[in-house]
Amino acid sequence: MTATTERPADSTKEIGKDRRRKEDQRLITGRTRWTDNIVLPGMLHVAMVRSPFAHATITNIDKSVAEAATNVVTVITGADVAEEQGGLPNAWPITPDQIAPVHSPIAVDRVVFAGEIVAVIVARSAAEARDAAELVDVDYDVLPAALDLKEAAEDKVLAHPDLGTNKSAYWTFDSAQAGTGGNVEEAITKARTDGIVIEREYRQQRLIPAFMEPRSTVVDPTGEQITMWSATQIPHILKFLLAAVTGVSEAKIRVIAPDVGGGFGGKLQTTPEEFITFLLARRLGKPVKYTETRSESLMAAHHGRDQWQKLTLAADKDGKVTGLKVDLLADMGSHISLVGGGVPVLGAFMFNAIYKFPAYQFNCQTVLTNKTWTDAYRGAGRPEATFGIERLMDELAAELGVDPFVVREKNWITAEEFPFTTVAGLEYDSGNYEAATARAKELFGYDELRAEQMARRASGDPVQLGIGVSTFTEMCGLAPSRVLGSLDYGAGGWEHASVRMLPTGKVEVLTGVSGHGQGHETAFSQIAADRLGVAFEDVEILHGDTMVSHKGLDTYGSRSLVVGGEAIVKAADKVIEKAKPIAAHLLEASVDDIEFEAGRFSVRGTDQGLAIAEIALATFAAHNLPDGVEPSLDSDATFDPVNFNYPHGTHLCAMEVDTETGQVTMRKYAACDDIGNIINPLIVEGQLHGGLVQGIAQALWEEAVYDDAGTLVSGSFVDYLLPTAADTINFDLDHTTSPATTNTLGTKGVGEAGTIASTPAVVNAIVDAVRHLGINDIQMPCTPERVWNAIQGVHKGGATEAAAMPHFDPAEPGQDSTEGSAQ
Amino acid sequence: MIPAAFDYLAPTSVEEAVAALTQFGDDAKILAGGQSLLPVLRMRLNAPEVIIDLGRIEALRGIREDGDAIVIGAMTPHSVVGKDPLVAEHAALISEAVVHLADVQIRHRGTFGGALAHADPAGDLGAPVLALGAEFVIAGPSGTRSVHADDFFVDLFETAIGEDEILTEIRVPKHTGWGAHYAKFVRVAHQWPIVAIAATVRVEGGTIAEARVGMTNMGSTPLRARSVEEALTGQPPTDEAVRVAAAMAADGTTPPSDLNGDSSYRKHLATVMTRRAVLAAAGA
Numbered sequence A: 001m002t003a004t005t006e007r008p009a010d011s012t013k014e015i016g017k018d019r020r021r022k023e024d025q026r027l028i029t030g031r032t033r034w035t036d037n038i039v040l041p042g043m044l045h046v047a048m049v050r051s052p053f054a055h056a057t058i059t060n061i062d063k064s065v066a067e068a069a070t071n072v073v074t075v076i077t078g079a080d081v082a083e084e085q086g087g088l089p090n091a092w093p094i095t096p097d098q099i100a101p102v103h104s105p106i107a108v109d110r111v112v113f114a115g116e117i118v119a120v121i122v123a124r125s126a127a128e129a130r131d132a133a134e135l136v137d138v139d140y141d142v143l144p145a146a147l148d149l150k151e152a153a154e155d156k157v158l159a160h161p162d163l164g165t166n167k168s169a170y171w172t173f174d175s176a177q178a179g180t181g182g183n184v185e186e187a188i189t190k191a192r193t194d195g196i197v198i199e200r201e202y203r204q205q206r207l208i209p210a211f212m213e214p215r216s217t218v219v220d221p222t223g224e225q226i227t228m229w230s231a232t233q234i235p236h237i238l239k240f241l242l243a244a245v246t247g248v249s250e251a252k253i254r255v256i257a258p259d260v261g262g263g264f265g266g267k268l269q270t271t272p273e274e275f276i277t278f279l280l281a282r283r284l285g286k287p288v289k290y291t292e293t294r295s296e297s298l299m300a301a302h303h304g305r306d307q308w309q310k311l312t313l314a315a316d317k318d319g320k321v322t323g324l325k326v327d328l329l330a331d332m333g334s335h336i337s338l339v340g341g342g343v344p345v346l347g348a349f350m351f352n353a354i355y356k357f358p359a360y361q362f363n364c365q366t367v368l369t370n371k372t373w374t375d376a377y378r379g380a381g382r383p384e385a386t387f388g389i390e391r392l393m394d395e396l397a398a399e400l401g402v403d404p405f406v407v408r409e410k411n412w413i414t415a416e417e418f419p420f421t422t423v424a425g426l427e428y429d430s431g432n433y434e435a436a437t438a439r440a441k442e443l444f445g446y447d448e449l450r451a452e453q454m455a456r457r458a459s460g461d462p463v464q465l466g467i468g469v470s471t472f473t474e475m476c477g478l479a480p481s482r483v484l485g486s487l488d489y490g491a492g493g494w495e496h497a498s499v500r501m502l503p504t505g506k507v508e509v510l511t512g513v514s515g516h517g518q519g520h521e522t523a524f525s526q527i528a529a530d531r532l533g534v535a536f537e538d539v540e541i542l543h544g545d546t547m548v549s550h551k552g553l554d555t556y557g558s559r560s561l562v563v564g565g566e567a568i569v570k571a572a573d574k575v576i577e578k579a580k581p582i583a584a585h586l587l588e589a590s591v592d593d594i595e596f597e598a599g600r601f602s603v604r605g606t607d608q609g610l611a612i613a614e615i616a617l618a619t620f621a622a623h624n625l626p627d628g629v630e631p632s633l634d635s636d637a638t639f640d641p642v643n644f645n646y647p648h649g650t651h652l653c654a655m656e657v658d659t660e661t662g663q664v665t666m667r668k669y670a671a672c673d674d675i676g677n678i679i680n681p682l683i684v685e686g687q688l689h690g691g692l693v694q695g696i697a698q699a700l701w702e703e704a705v706y707d708d709a710g711t712l713v714s715g716s717f718v719d720y721l722l723p724t725a726a727d728t729i730n731f732d733l734d735h736t737t738s739p740a741t742t743n744t745l746g747t748k749g750v751g752e753a754g755t756i757a758s759t760p761a762v763v764n765a766i767v768d769a770v771r772h773l774g775i776n777d778i779q780m781p782c783t784p785e786r787v788w789n790a791i792q793g794v795h796k797g798g799a800t801e802a803a804a805m806p807h808f809d810p811a812e813p814g815q816d817s818t819e820g821s822a823q
Numbered sequence B: 001m002i003p004a005a006f007d008y009l010a011p012t013s014v015e016e017a018v019a020a021l022t023q024f025g026d027d028a029k030i031l032a033g034g035q036s037l038l039p040v041l042r043m044r045l046n047a048p049e050v051i052i053d054l055g056r057i058e059a060l061r062g063i064r065e066d067g068d069a070i071v072i073g074a075m076t077p078h079s080v081v082g083k084d085p086l087v088a089e090h091a092a093l094i095s096e097a098v099v100h101l102a103d104v105q106i107r108h109r110g111t112f113g114g115a116l117a118h119a120d121p122a123g124d125l126g127a128p129v130l131a132l133g134a135e136f137v138i139a140g141p142s143g144t145r146s147v148h149a150d151d152f153f154v155d156l157f158e159t160a161i162g163e164d165e166i167l168t169e170i171r172v173p174k175h176t177g178w179g180a181h182y183a184k185f186v187r188v189a190h191q192w193p194i195v196a197i198a199a200t201v202r203v204e205g206g207t208i209a210e211a212r213v214g215m216t217n218m219g220s221t222p223l224r225a226r227s228v229e230e231a232l233t234g235q236p237p238t239d240e241a242v243r244v245a246a247a248m249a250a251d252g253t254t255p256p257s258d259l260n261g262d263s264s265y266r267k268h269l270a271t272v273m274t275r276r277a278v279l280a281a282a283g284a
């Protein structure tokens, strides 16, 4: 495996070109239809009445006033549809005895989180639906709520009293049992006597995916198929699950994910709102639309992360790690959602990261609480694991008094050792940690910044400097169906593509992945253009409509290129194979003498040849085809990789900490990622920039906070702090290239890499800046207050005050607040 | 989200607007830039029956010089105030503060008077106008009256503007030649301040001859740090001297606790930010 920093760009090839994204014209100028833009004749509008309480019995719902309001068509409660509404699916029961409460789209007699739907209004306009929602009178008997994750794990208060416990599933992996490594308890016991044991407890705060386009659904029941437009990442899975849950024939359902404005895992879900609108449209026989408000989105669209991690790292006196034990508590919120239980399990394979740990154990308890349900959020399980281990490796270095790279080099898999089977049982196919690290240090100016750090420390500068290291890897490109099956995941991980050769020489490529901002149309066009030898502009990528792209498993887990892109390659290759006999026939040559290159079929050793477009037209006309050859070049392929793939990289962050205020400021961020071969460098940069900022935001800004009553305090963007471009700096990025060996393009996923890598780099840097003051941890997000408190030595880390600053107080100057209820 | 239905009036003179306010009383609400009012309506925290939009009253827009004062029309957008040369020359503290207020879009829509009438204690304009000793001109059914900044801010979201009154302009005494700095402490760029300090000083012959210090988000209204001002007077603008004065900034204040920091942290921040703001204002 060679590690090079530059791939020589072949100007005749599309792959490797930094093509501007072809979809951006319409996305940026708004010349497209998002779900909420869709207007159908006779369409009705839906508004939700949501519970203000985290846990309560519904004692009565009076909907009479709402029903009588202007232009209200119907008002339904959970009780009204209890028999027919079905339950939201959980596609990943992680253990056979997993406990999962029934997940009704509309609560029937008890609400289990603040934001749960208790009644639904259908009216002729969205405004009238909203007005009527204010008129529904719900009586609640408030119940004690299970809110704190650790307390919930002790079953002090039950989130679902009928289940008798909050503990949903206990999932474990032990290397001694699995035969992939030694006994971790022995390693820890030994290290306690003659080595080093690092024990830490880290918090993964609750996050909100906060995609730009709110979730929206339009359902049209008029016609033979029931059509659902939804702002979703997973149209194909949604279609399957709508059928499975409602009993409607799968062939009678069409799902369309039109242009979708971001997801980050937050739209890897089937939602109550989708099931409710589907039910309403069928009941009423009319199209219905529901679009959530931002407040509803923050409160009721699924959240992410939310774990406590108890970690024990054993090492010998030289810093060689001998074992790692992980005990996780994972907050599932009110329900076990689509793949929610599986998210921490995805982390099980990543705590050992790039290292050769001889013994490893992972235990995870998933816990139900009365908060919004959690599920996948960019990285899903892997950021949590990467944070845990990369924080620990810095702690080990600090304990030994050595540079953080010293312990990493001592423990990482060396370039010659690939392919390498890890203690968690995965086979890493390729990588070169040495090369990525060398390049990242060079980009960063590592030695100079270390020198500056020492100087500031010596002079007692009030602004201290810290350097954080994160040498991450991850498993992505979901992926091998067999492996997913062995983990009790409900679906496979293959992907499908079709290539249609149109008579005019244009090419339609159907893909089963469902982009929502990633740039698939551009990157996939580049792949198809190279493979078929046609112009980039002549390729059209079609996706997101189950009637067009009829087969697929959608977009998440950095899978679209490495699985979906490879399916396109395979389908294109079939087109070429189908075209060869036709070309041979038209050129009056033997098939064996036909060569295909750069879009041209030629007869070996002659200058005779035909372009693929000419073959396409001849095939369309079908006037002169060889006997027994079907008049079509169109081809399908379904690709199921044999392994995940394993991007990696070395990320370096320098943070300045103002010790007078606790303010933290990013000084420099440099990273060298190895994501195998790159199809479009510009798109890769975009994915990395966005990913980095999302990971940095976990370290510094974002946190979903509930108060003691279970109300989401960070319920608007005033209090849920999202960064903007104004809060970021320039990133210095480069790549090394160790191609993946399990797809022909040699690509690895990049969608989640930045997010996974950056969080520990930032926190390590902050801790490094103040470690000399006796600090070895600061809880995320590292707010100035937390940093300052840590410096003062008061309640290190510390909980966030559960109160929001009111900027929009109803008590206006000179005005009484009026009757508008605070729903 | 969608606000409850309301009637909409767009008067073209202050008199008409006041008449409408008198007519509808409690049921009416003034709309300026809408940057605080619209979120309230959309979240249905309030549902007035009548909205009186001041946007068509030309007389409420613009900035002029009037003797010893700079006069800022209530409907002048933040973006205009931030770029105005008169304000920069004679009330630099306001220019300093307004450019850090919210983001570009909000500065184009939000108005100087709207922000002050809204009286969010975390708002960025209260502390500077308080420090500069501005006068608020308020029009009502019986004509106009003037209220000094010291008496304008009553409580959280509460000012001296009566139910049937409209804030028309803000008269800011000229502080020509004074150094100014607004030190805003935030976690992300487009955020209300956790704490901010508005400091303006007149340095004469190497000493601070006069100082004015306003504080944002250190209580239910903007506050003036008078003891700091007094302690600064006659001192050299050195780190040592300013540090001693700034240490008093939080004395007697009761700042709020919230997600961004508790009360005691805010008190600490006030002392640090006061020192920094004063030193920057003095050009030290």
Ligand SMILES: Cc1cc2nc3c(=O)[nH]c(=O)nc-3n(C[C@H](O)[C@H](O)[C@H](O)COP(=O)(O)OP(=O)(O)OC[C@H]3O[C@@H](n4cnc5c(N)ncnc54)[C@H](O)[C@@H]3O)c2cc1C
Binding pocket: A812, A813, B029, B030, B031, B032, B033, B034, B035, B036, B037, B038, B039, B054, B074, B100, B101, B102, B103, B106, B109, B110, B111, B112, B113, B114, B115, B116, B117, B118, B120, B122, B123, B124, B125, B161, B165, B166, B167, B168, B190, B191, B192, B193
């Ligand atoms: C996302 C966001 C971020 C923000 N960040 C900041 C920030 O960092 N710092 C900051 O200071 N502000 C911030 N703001 C608020 C901004 O400054 C608003 O412009 C200001 O608070 C209100 O001004 P407006 O002209 O929009 O008034 P409106 O919203 O129209 O009105 C506000 C209130 O004042 C009343 N009112 C308005 N004008 C008059 C008048 N002439 N006479 C009597 N009553 C009147 C209205 O009836 C209403 O009650 C932010 C706002 C948003 C939406």
